[in-house]
Amino acid sequence: MMIKAEDRIRATVRADNTHIRLLLAHPMHSGRQLNKDNMLVNAEFIQDIRCWRNDNEVLVIKCGSGTSQNPYFSFELAGGQVGDTIAIRWVDNTGAKGDMEAIVDS
Numbered sequence: 001m002m003i004k005a006e007d008r009i010r011a012t013v014r015a016d017n018t019h020i021r022l023l024l025a026h027p028m029h030s031g032r033q034l035n036k037d038n039m040l041v042n043a044e045f046i047q048d049i050r051c052w053r054n055d056n057e058v059l060v061i062k063c064g065s066g067t068s069q070n071p072y073f074s075f076e077l078a079g080g081q082v083g084d085t086i087a088i089r090w091v092d093n094t095g096a097k098g099d100m101e102a103i104v105d106s
Helices: none
Strands: 008-014 017-023 045-053 058-063 072-078 085-092 095-103
Touching: 008 085, 008 095, 017 045, 017 085, 045 072, 058 072
Parallel strands: none
Antiparallel strands: 008 017, 017 072, 045 058, 045 085, 085 095
16 A cells, blocks of 8 residues: 655765755554544554665665654765655555655755
C-alpha cells in the first residue's frame, strides 16, 4: 500500500558536501494515543528510511514509535556534486511505502 502524501526533499551542495533536507508526511501513531471515542489508535510509524546517491545506498535511518508526526530530517553526505540524484525510500510498520527523488543543485 502506498500512502499518497506530500513528502518533500531538497538536496544542495555545501562546502563540497551534499546537504539533504527531508520532510515526510506521515501520522506516526505510536499505538498509545486515544481517539475521540477513548479507543487506542493502531500503531502506524515509519521504521526504515534509506537514501541512495546515484544508485549507491549511502544512508539507513531506523525510526520507532517515538518519532514525531511529519518527521523532518536534515543530514550531510560527504562529497557529491550538482546533478547527482538523491533517492529516498521509506517503509512503515503496516507495510506502507513512500519514495521520492531530488536532483542536487547549488
